[in-house]
Amino acid sequence: MKDIKIKVNDLSLYYGEKKALNEITMDIPANKVTALIGPSGCGKSTFLRCINRMNDLISNVSITGQMLVEGVDIYDKNVDVVNIRKKIGMVFQKSNPFPKSIYENIAYGPRINGINNKAELDEIVEKSLRQAAIWDELKDRLEDSALGLSGGQQQRLCIGRTLAVSPDIILMDEPASALDPISTSKIEELIHELKEQYTIIIVTHNMQQAARTSDHTAFFYMGNLIEMGKTNSIFTKPMQKQTEDYITGRFG
Amino acid sequence: MATHFEMELDNLKSIIKKIGKLAEGQVSEAVKILLQEPEAAEGKIIKKTENKIDKLDVKIDEICQSIFALKQPVASDLRFIMSAMQISNEIERIGDLSISIVKKAKNIKEKHDLIVKFNIADISRQVELITAKTNICFAEQDGKATGEIFVLNKDIRNSCEDAIHDIINEMKVNSKAVVSGTNLVIVLKHLERISEHCTNIAEYVYFTVNAKIIKHDKFDDLRSED
Ligand SMILES: Nc1ncnc2c1ncn2[C@@H]1O[C@H](COP(=O)(O)OP(=O)(O)OP(=O)(O)O)[C@@H](O)[C@H]1O
Ligand SMILES: [Mg+2]
Numbered sequence: 001m002k003d004i005k006i007k008v009n010d011l012s013l014y015y016g017e018k019k020a021l022n023e024i025t026m027d028i029p030a031n032k033v034t035a036l037i038g039p040s041g042c043g044k045s046t047f048l049r050c051i052n053r054m055n056d057l058i059s060n061v062s063i064t065g066q067m068l069v070e071g072v073d074i075y076d077k078n079v080d081v082v083n084i085r086k087k088i089g090m091v092f093q094k095s096n097p098f099p100k101s102i103y104e105n106i107a108y109g110p111r112i113n114g115i116n117n118k119a120e121l122d123e124i125v126e127k128s129l130r131q132a133a134i135w136d137e138l139k140d141r142l143e144d145s146a147l148g149l150s151g152g153q154q155q156r157l158c159i160g161r162t163l164a165v166s167p168d169i170i171l172m173d174e175p176a177s178a179l180d181p182i183s184t185s186k187i188e189e190l191i192h193e194l195k196e197q198y199t200i201i202i203v204t205h206n207m208q209q210a211a212r213t214s215d216h217t218a219f220f221y222m223g224n225l226i227e228m229g230k231t232n233s234i235f236t237k238p239m240q241k242q243t244e245d246y247i248t249g250r251f252g
Numbered sequence: 253m254a255t256h257f258e259m260e261l262d263n264l265k266s267i268i269k270k271i272g273k274l275a276e277g278q279v280s281e282a283v284k285i286l287l288q289e290p291e292a293a294e295g296k297i298i299k300k301t302e303n304k305i306d307k308l309d310v311k312i313d314e315i316c317q318s319i320f321a322l323k324q325p326v327a328s329d330l331r332f333i334m335s336a337m338q339i340s341n342e343i344e345r346i347g348d349l350s351i352s353i354v355k356k357a358k359n360i361k362e363k364h365d366l367i368v369k370f371n372i373a374d375i376s377r378q379v380e381l382i383t384a385k386t387n388i389c390f391a392e393q394d395g396k397a398t399g400e401i402f403v404l405n406k407d408i409r410n411s412c413e414d415a416i417h418d419i420i421n422e423m424k425v426n427s428k429a430v431v432s433g434t435n436l437v438i439v440l441k442h443l444e445r446i447s448e449h450c451t452n453i454a455e456y457v458y459f460t461v462n463a464k465i466i467k468h469d470k471f472d473d474l475r476s477e478d
Contacts, residue, residue: 185255192256212323235318
């Protein structure tokens with residue numbers, strides 16, 4: 001189907017003997033924001049990392065089932081991991097700019113991809129920073145170190161850095177959990193803007209944030225996908241009692 | 253640039269303006285039918301509009317529910333959404349009452365004489381006026397207009413009471429007037445209710461703007477504060 005970007009079939013993940021994801025099946029729609037919620041340790045980050053094969057970097061991980069991105073199973077042995085990661089950007093909880101200039105932070109990815117023309121790089125830097133809603137704040141200090149930026153600015157810079165390599169999917173693991181309310185609402189507004197062009201999957205502990213930013217919400221519990229649906233339905237009339245208990249804070 | 257939440261609030265506001273306009277149209281239509289002689293063609297438009305009002309009322313409830321659930325409105329946004337739900341309720345009632353007026357008007361014989369005798373046209377015009385003023389009060393979120401609407405409501409209430417009193421006296425002496433008189437009393441009661449609903453709407457606007465609940469308060473309390 002055209003508007004399904006990612007199709008997950010019976011995906012299970014083990015850390016050694018321990019099963020951390022249990023036969024997850026879900027469809028992630030294109031050009032929408034999908035939020036993953038659930039209590040700590042339920043497997044949200046693990047699941048997110050499955051989408052760009054970041055779990056490959058962890059030893060002792062084994063995965064069964066399928067993760068189809070635009071119909072291609074990314075765990076197929078003929079698939080090139082580098083290409084996958086190029087298509088699928090990731091933004092982490094703690095912003096992690098390189099200890100370089102603002103400009104270089106953005107230009108880094110495109111350079112690795114073989115773009116060396118200065119004018120072209122300039123253009124990418126401006127476009128990415130604009131998309132990350134931070135161009136106006138930074139345009140006069142592109143040569144300054146990225147480490148001198150505030151947490152909220154660093155996080156938007158990192159989003160810009162992700163956009164610079166033109167992915168079509170953006171994974172975000174608690175992108176605003178370390179930010180103040182103003183930076184948070186900037187990031188949330190940005191997410192809303194970006195979904196026109198990208199498919200976004202966001203892990204958040206903040207239920208209100210999931211509610212505000214996402215179109216679809218998936219509730220995970222102990223490695224299981226309990227329920228996934230339109231955010232509006234999940235937050236007004238969830239089908240499962242566990243979901244209801246979690247979002248109303250009556251868990252346990 | 254407006255955030256997408258602000259755009260959502262604007263959208264809600266414009267839907268309420270729309271349903272308010274529809275109800276205002278229903279009141280005018282009802283008044284027209286009430287004052288006309290002989291009865292003109294009616295029913296279709298007013299029925300169709302009622303369906304529209306009902307649909308919008310449900311839509312407003314849905315929008316408010318999802319804003320509460322998804323956006324956690326606070327402060328003036330919270331008051332606006334709380335008011336929005338109530339206001340759409342009041343508007344829906346205004347629409348219903350207009351329909352009732354049309355139905356009762358059909359049972360009034362020699363309507364023209366009664367209308368002249370008991371000053372029904374003036375009262376009807378005042379009710380049309382308060383409905384229009386209420387819509388403006390909401391559209392402009394004008395808390396100050398609330399006082400004016402209170403005064404108008406009081407006038408309408410007094411006029412209705414006077415007219416009802418006179419009609420009852422007439423019925424006492426003229427038994428032929430009982431059926432029409434009773435229906436006219438009900439019409440007047442409906443007009444009075446419409447005016448009350450308008451006043452409630454103005455109260456919610458006042459609440460949204462000034463963060464003060466004036467429900468059940470006297471207008472004088474409101475005035476002594478300004
Ligand atoms: N590298 C690892 N090795 C072994 N077990 C792990 C590893 N990473 C995660 N786990 C375990 O897998 C389960 C899921 O962890 P995960 O980090 O995906 O949870 P989460 O939902 O993201 O939690 P949080 O909300 O606290 O970030 C947990 O029980 C965790 O202890
Ligand atoms: Mg996590």
